[in-house]
Amino acid sequence: MGANGITRVGVVGSGTMGAGIAQLCATRGLDVRLAVSRESSLTSAPARIAASFDRGVEKGKLTRAERDAALARISVGTDLAELGDRDLVIEAIPEDEPLKLGLFATLDKIAGDATILASTTSAIAITRLAAATTRPDRVIGLHFFNPVTAMQLVEVVPALPTAADVTEQVTAFAEHALDRRAVTVADRSGFVVNALLIPYLLAAIRMVDTGYCPAEDVDRAMELGCAHPLGPLRLADLIGLDVVAAIAAALHEEFKEPRYAAPPSLSRLVEAGHLGRKTGRGFHTY
Incomplete structure (x- = not known):
């Protein structure tokens, strides 16, 4: 993990939420690896993210040079093993509990021992996702809102076994690295919002x-x-x-x-x- 904390981020899923999270992280200067499930997404996902950046340029929210630099920070691949060097991996796949449980079990095997595994689930208990891993103390909820690049709130959801320092680190990441406002909420379906x-x-x-x-x-x-x-x-x-x-x-x-x-x-x-x-x-x- 980098000297300044979380600097290498993995995102699994290139739908609305996954693409938005990747875009936000890249805009904030982080190294992003986006894992997609289909070969077609290797071209369609970057194209959608680039189009979103272009809209930002048109609205004067960033310069073309900033857009190019942010895009260059995002790499896309289909091999989950490429997430092995990440400080934080954020799961953003569909709201399907068996699918998420399988993914967390897989990520647990390929991620480094210090890697934090996070889910942006809207309603599934983080404690259940943590139980699919051998590192439940390093699993946490990180619930973003759509559109990710505009909405300021992030719900930080510690599971019952989540270590206090992981909660502190992820909260600091949301607030300082991503410039979002974090609220820590209990691990119950639906959280607060x-x-x-x-x-x-x-x-x-x-x-x-x-x-x-x-x-x-x-x-x-x-x-x-x-x-x-x-x-x-x-x-x-x-x-x-x-x-x-x-x-x-x-x-x-x-x-x-x-x-x-x-x-x-x-x-x-x-x-x-x-x-x-x-x-x-x-x-x-x-």
């Missing part, structure tokens, strides 16, 4: 399901009446209805409370592949 947000989104969906109020009017009411930048249905579409449903399922599994149960229309939209903004249709059409 989603434990409060998801029931609100589900309540809005139920309001539409019962015919009480159309989606457009629910969104307009919350945007104008509560000064929310996005109404709950538009926000659910932005997050991804599959992600909302997965977090709701994890919350319902943990707490067994009816307010966490997915409303029928949410389930039907997900089954139909209408996942919100990313597919062009959800509760609204894009």
Whole structure:
């Protein structure tokens, strides 16, 4: 590990969150290795990240030289073994617990003894992920928010066995290396933000399901009446209805409370592949 702490970062997964985390780390001067699962992602992932950097240049958030330097700090590969020299590896694959457990078991075998393994899961217990490794004291939750490059919050989630110095190091990394604001939260499904947000989104969906109020009017009411930048249905579409449903399922599994149960229309939209903004249709059409 570098003299200044975490300087070499690995990211597993090149979806919205993984690509955003890689971009943020590279922008902050860190050496980033992005692990992808498909050969096609070797070209598509860097292209998406480059396009995002280009939008930043157009908006005056960074210069073209800064963009080029940040891009040069990101290497992309399909071999997880290339993450063996990383100080910190952040898992950002889909919200599928067996998939994540398998990945943590694999990372445990290839990462150095001092490497910290982190997950950006929205709802899966970090303690369960830590139990898949032989280093549970070096496993922690590091939950970013979408879009990663704009949202200031990071939830730091120590598992029951996470060492205190690991929590301190990861918190310092989030706040100083990444210039984010960190909150330390208990290892319970949903943490703070989603434990409060998801029931609100589900309540809005139920309001539409019962015919009480159309989606457009629910969104307009919350945007104008509560000064929310996005109404709950538009926000659910932005997050991804599959992600909302997965977090709701994890919350319902943990707490067994009816307010966490997915409303029928949410389930039907997900089954139909209408996942919100990313597919062009959800509760609204894009």
